[in-house]
Amino acid sequence: MLKGRHLIDIMDFSIEELDEIFKLSNQIISKEEQFSHLCEGKLLATLFYEPSTRTRLSFESAMMRLGGKVIGFSDAGSSSVSKGESIADTIRVIGCYADIAAMRHPKEGAPKIASMYSNIPVINAGDGGHQHPTQTLADLLTIKSIKGTMSNLRIGCCGDLKFGRTVHSLIKAMSRYENNSFTLISPKELKIPDYVKKELDNKKIEYSETSNLESTIGSLDILYMTRVQKERFFNEEDYIRLKDSYILDKEKISRAKDDMIVLHPLPRVNEISYEIDSDPRACYFKQAKYGMYVRMALIVKLLGIQ
Amino acid sequence: MLKGRHLIDIMDFSIEELDEIFKLSNQIISKEEQFSHLCEGKLLATLFYEPSTRTRLSFESAMMRLGGKVIGFSDAGSSSVSKGESIADTIRVIGCYADIAAMRHPKEGAPKIASMYSNIPVINAGDGGHQHPTQTLADLLTIKSIKGTMSNLRIGCCGDLKFGRTVHSLIKAMSRYENNSFTLISPKELKIPDYVKKELDNKKIEYSETSNLESTIGSLDILYMTRVQKERFFNEEDYIRLKDSYILDKEKISRAKDDMIVLHPLPRVNEISYEIDSDPRACYFKQAKYGMYVRMALIVKLLGIQ
Amino acid sequence: MLKGRHLIDIMDFSIEELDEIFKLSNQIISKEEQFSHLCEGKLLATLFYEPSTRTRLSFESAMMRLGGKVIGFSDAGSSSVSKGESIADTIRVIGCYADIAAMRHPKEGAPKIASMYSNIPVINAGDGGHQHPTQTLADLLTIKSIKGTMSNLRIGCCGDLKFGRTVHSLIKAMSRYENNSFTLISPKELKIPDYVKKELDNKKIEYSETSNLESTIGSLDILYMTRVQKERFFNEEDYIRLKDSYILDKEKISRAKDDMIVLHPLPRVNEISYEIDSDPRACYFKQAKYGMYVRMALIVKLLGIQ
Structure with missing residues (x-):
């Protein structure tokens, strides 16, 4: 059961859970139009504390092709989120706005910390040289x-x-x-x-x-x-x-x-x-x-x- | 009647008008799904001349949860809008694209000026040390x-x-x-x-x-x-x-x-x-x-x- | 027949093709609501290697008013796309995510090169002092x-x-x-x-x-x-x-x-x-x-x- 879970490290998921994801991926590939309204009314937050355009656009197009929408930032530099605020506070505020979050961060472990305080699923979209599940x-x-x-x-x-x-x-x-x-x-x-x-x-x-x-x-x-x-x-x-x-x-x-x-x-x-x-x-x-x-x-x- | 109005200063609205907004807020809170298509086909422009991620994401998720969409910029630095163009011209162009605008600006009074030239409602999303209604x-x-x-x-x-x-x-x-x-x-x-x-x-x-x-x-x-x-x-x-x-x-x-x-x-x-x-x-x-x-x-x- | 074509230079289209576009424009102007779901499920990628807020927002509102959605970046500086990657590779990756792309680039000819490698239509949204069709x-x-x-x-x-x-x-x-x-x-x-x-x-x-x-x-x-x-x-x-x-x-x-x-x-x-x-x-x-x-x-x- 993956509902409500976080993905920080690829080893967080069992082989059976990975299989579940791959099975659904193949269903989507073969009948994409059947999935195009599945996430209607849902919001993904892309929290990119460092730019990674390819990964961000992959997540955003994924959510949009499911009928969902996206909020977020693409660079902490042009964002005020990082100014002195803890990751814990940020994710709790984001949890008020969005249904799921993908976080990219230059510091190893940042998405893990976010997941500990979050009431929405957090996906690690790359943390330093660490993980990119x-x-x-x-x-x-x-x-x-x-x-x-x-x-x-x-x-x-x-x-x-x-x-x-x-x-x-x-x-x-x-x-x-x-x-x-x-x-x-x-x-x-x-x-x-x-x-x-x-x-x-x-x-x-x-x-x-x-x-x-x-x-x-x-x-x-x-x-x-x-x-x-x-x-x-x-x-x-x-x-x-x-x-x-x-x-x-x-x-x-x-x-x-x-x-x-x-x-x-x-x-x-x-x-x-x-x-x-x-x-x-x-x-x-x-x-x-x-x-x-x-x-x-x-x-x-x-x-x-x- | 709030249709077509601007919100620059919290005192722009009477107590009765605020009550109207709070009443609707509570209706949304109790039956959010009934409001999730209300703004379909509508566009919010978030014009953030200085970054304020939290406020911007709050506006954007608000519009998206109503079924609407969002265009905008999060930082005048990475925007060409500010280059020499007057606020008056910018808001008139934005009024061609969007149905409502939220403006954050480092200069006090900028959203007020925008509202004077705008054919769409302008919401002050913070102007310098001035107002943040x-x-x-x-x-x-x-x-x-x-x-x-x-x-x-x-x-x-x-x-x-x-x-x-x-x-x-x-x-x-x-x-x-x-x-x-x-x-x-x-x-x-x-x-x-x-x-x-x-x-x-x-x-x-x-x-x-x-x-x-x-x-x-x-x-x-x-x-x-x-x-x-x-x-x-x-x-x-x-x-x-x-x-x-x-x-x-x-x-x-x-x-x-x-x-x-x-x-x-x-x-x-x-x-x-x-x-x-x-x-x-x-x-x-x-x-x-x-x-x-x-x-x-x-x-x-x-x-x-x- | 304009399906699948690129627009790099205004001269790419014949007078008849331009007429086709103007005719459709007028239909949209007179009955916009009939077109508001036409691009549902479609994604536009706005690839702006230099900021041009007005042009970008025009494209984005255009796509959204057709019921479509938008991914992209507004500035190569806050983007990692440009880091060493060729335009050819970028557009091929973007072609995995989106259905159509609008590209702004400081270098003349960049959108032309993109169009040569792209499996989705590429629109030149301005390339240096060159073209802005x-x-x-x-x-x-x-x-x-x-x-x-x-x-x-x-x-x-x-x-x-x-x-x-x-x-x-x-x-x-x-x-x-x-x-x-x-x-x-x-x-x-x-x-x-x-x-x-x-x-x-x-x-x-x-x-x-x-x-x-x-x-x-x-x-x-x-x-x-x-x-x-x-x-x-x-x-x-x-x-x-x-x-x-x-x-x-x-x-x-x-x-x-x-x-x-x-x-x-x-x-x-x-x-x-x-x-x-x-x-x-x-x-x-x-x-x-x-x-x-x-x-x-x-x-x-x-x-x-x-």
Whole structure:
């Protein structure tokens, strides 16, 4: 039963609860018009203490496509909400106006605190480098929909595995399903943190680490690309030397399986070459669409309407 | 008849007109679903030349809960409206798009000027340190709803009585009802302006001034708290010495009547201790909710829909 | 057939297609309530990479008055969309969320690029000093509605004819209709660019250039005023000497025909004296209203709903 619940961390929901959300997502995808009045009279508050246009617009279009409406702010700078007022007070006032809230905050834990004082469901729309559970929902729904399964997959994660929170959450989430394995592809400067590997070890989940995309791409069912940011490197030489190895282009994808899918949380900069966009394996724009649908399902479930 | 009228100053409306608004507010509160399509096809413009997220979201949720929609801007900085264009021209263009407007402006008198050129109702959503009549409407509806009367009340106003425009408006408004009296509680640096006292004298309304919350709280029916801002003091020593006297905590509220209510326009910083929130006398979050409902009623009345 | 098309340049549409839009605009004007549910369930994305409140609110009210909803951003500064992401990627993501997009961008050509990658109709809402086709649509609909014809008109363009893109587009658009002629009124520093005159020559369209509004106003059917910006002059003396000649006041308008109409894209600063506002020939606020109606018709046509 998801009615009235919060979503702060993807692990807040059981596999069964996630399945409930994915099932509803698929119903919405196949018969969207049947859901277009479901949230009439309901209000979503988008409380974005830092700008994240893509995520905000995904939430807002999700609510609007359900017939609901949206209030909110897109930047604490042009907002007075943050001026000295506690998150606890803000969410209690917002709870007077709206039926559900999505909160983005630069500080880790802020949405969690909000949820503790809130009388309406709070969705974490990203808190610092910490959690971004609706991105993970989007990733999972995309995998389930296109691959037809969440199990028995070899998942390659490529790029910045050190700071990329979406990758950490994806690994955590996919580890809950049967017989998945991971190939962790990154420069040594941006390797996955030890605590993630320890979790995999504890659960006896197979994984390997490599710095070579080209030689491993052939074994993957899923390739999850992330951005390698220049700022992460100590010196520019290393960056220049390394960055090309983590750019997905025609040459590299030619070694991949025909049914491998390429995912990316977007925005991309140059880590996926534009020539890949027309490859049937490129699924990152579909992923954005699935992200909207899964947010629709999530809103419906937390409001307890279905 | 409120159809087509503007609300710039709370004194623009007679007691009878205020009663009309409060009556409709209560109807909305008791049967909100009957009002959820009333403003369908209507547009509210929120013209916020300075950010005030709480007030803006209150207006926007009010309109949306009536089935209406909202256009606007939340900050003149990210708006081009203000660039050299007169308020008179702006409101005439907005009048082409929307059916009613709520204007927040850092300059005193700006909403008044807008109303003079406007062919749609203009609501003052706060102009500098001047007026904020919908906050006063919220205060009055809260008092009427919880105390059951607007008369025969002893109203304590505590904190910064010098600059606090909400207090000035509240005193003016409550002075119109029978047999109310005021206890004005502030440090001597932040005493109520003389002109307010002169008005009370002229109307032969009883009031007293004190710097001591603790010794007077026991006589109050209503305690209206406001923030004591550090910037108002000439030196930090005075501020530190004084501020604690104006913080409402468990100890101080233990001396109050059981049916006293605590109000606050929000946001609070630390002038009401968090431990008070669970006290049944704490009504400041209810007040935010009443603020939304009274704005719903106001919009309906000015549009002349009911 | 306009369904699924983009509007980047006013010349993208044939005269017949423009007529289709104007015809629908007039139907909306005469029976607006019949159109108030037409876009229910549809989403407009307003992608404003630079603020332009008037244009944005015109689009948003247009969509809302059709029963549709709006997502978007009003300023790239408070948006993360622009951070390193290409226009091509942004519009493909937006195409997952919305049904149609209006884009304002400081860079010339940006909306064109967006349209090349977009699976939803893209409307250019202004790109740098380049194009602003919906302003021209507003101008044309105003002329057609008030003058009753698009032909046989003498059109005076007054003010900054060098940088004023709305004037260039208006001349281009009105040149397509029969037997119009132009009087180009500006200080010599701000004369119309040669390429515009060459186009008029090629089409054998009559025009004259003058620096004197007073002596030519009597011959005009339409006077299109634009702002003379101080920044355009090399020295302040020239500006001060010249600016008054291009201010429309009672004295100057007394020489005009009774059925001449005064247009202005707004915002005005001081180039039209306030005393003119009550003159029946002043049509610039009506023009703002027509601008909203023509955007309603445009949205309906590009969505292919009617």
